[in-house]
Amino acid sequence: MTLFYRINQGHQNPFFDRVMPYVTEFDHWKFWLLGAWLVWFFLGGKKTRITLGLLLLLVGLLDYTNSFFFKHLFARLRPCNALPDVRLFWPCPRSFSFPSNHAANVCGGVFFLSFIYRRWIPGLIFIALLVGYSRVYVGEHYPLDVAGGALLGAFGAMGMLLIRRQVLKWWEVEPPSAE
Secondary structure, three states: OHHHHHHHHHOOOHHHHHHHHHHHOHHHOHHHHHHHHHHHHHHOOHHHHHHHHHHHHHHHHHHHHHHHHHHHHHOOOOHHHHOOOOOOOOOOOOOOOOOOHHHHHHHHHHHHHHHHOHHHHHHHHHHHHHHHHHHHHOOOOOHHHHHHHHHHHHHHHHHHHHHHHHHHHHOOOOOOOOO
16 A cells, blocks of 8 residues: 555656646547557558557457456455545546556557567557556556556467467468478
8 A cells, every 4th residue: 555655645746647647548549549550550561460450459358358357356446445545636437446457458568569579668668657657646556456457468468479470370471480
């Protein structure tokens, strides 16, 4: 609880009070992300299209399994429903807290893309850390919820990377290896 309160209340400042709610709210980013995905999809080659299709599948599977299985399995109340004096920026959600969907989805995508586009790793990690931090800052998740979501995303990304490798072999996108 100490780390939660340190982030949620101890780090408060006017700049973060404006930026963190913006960072954490998917509605602010969905059209930018969709536009970037579409441009990248149509300008990229076959390998890029496969990667982007699997990225969508990964995020969709993470979101669905987390929302309808893991959150109900653990049934952990959100800090705003369980603790006093939580700083909130909007009404407290009624859904469960562990693991964080935002963290699972973002970290799943970040881990997946980081293994494919290695030069993007610093920027991708920054995005994952920023989103995770924002979830605690706005009072919707405990730090452990974010860590659990990141772990779930990492496992999902590893699985999707294995699927990607197989799909690229099946569709002969990569040259055959000399073994």
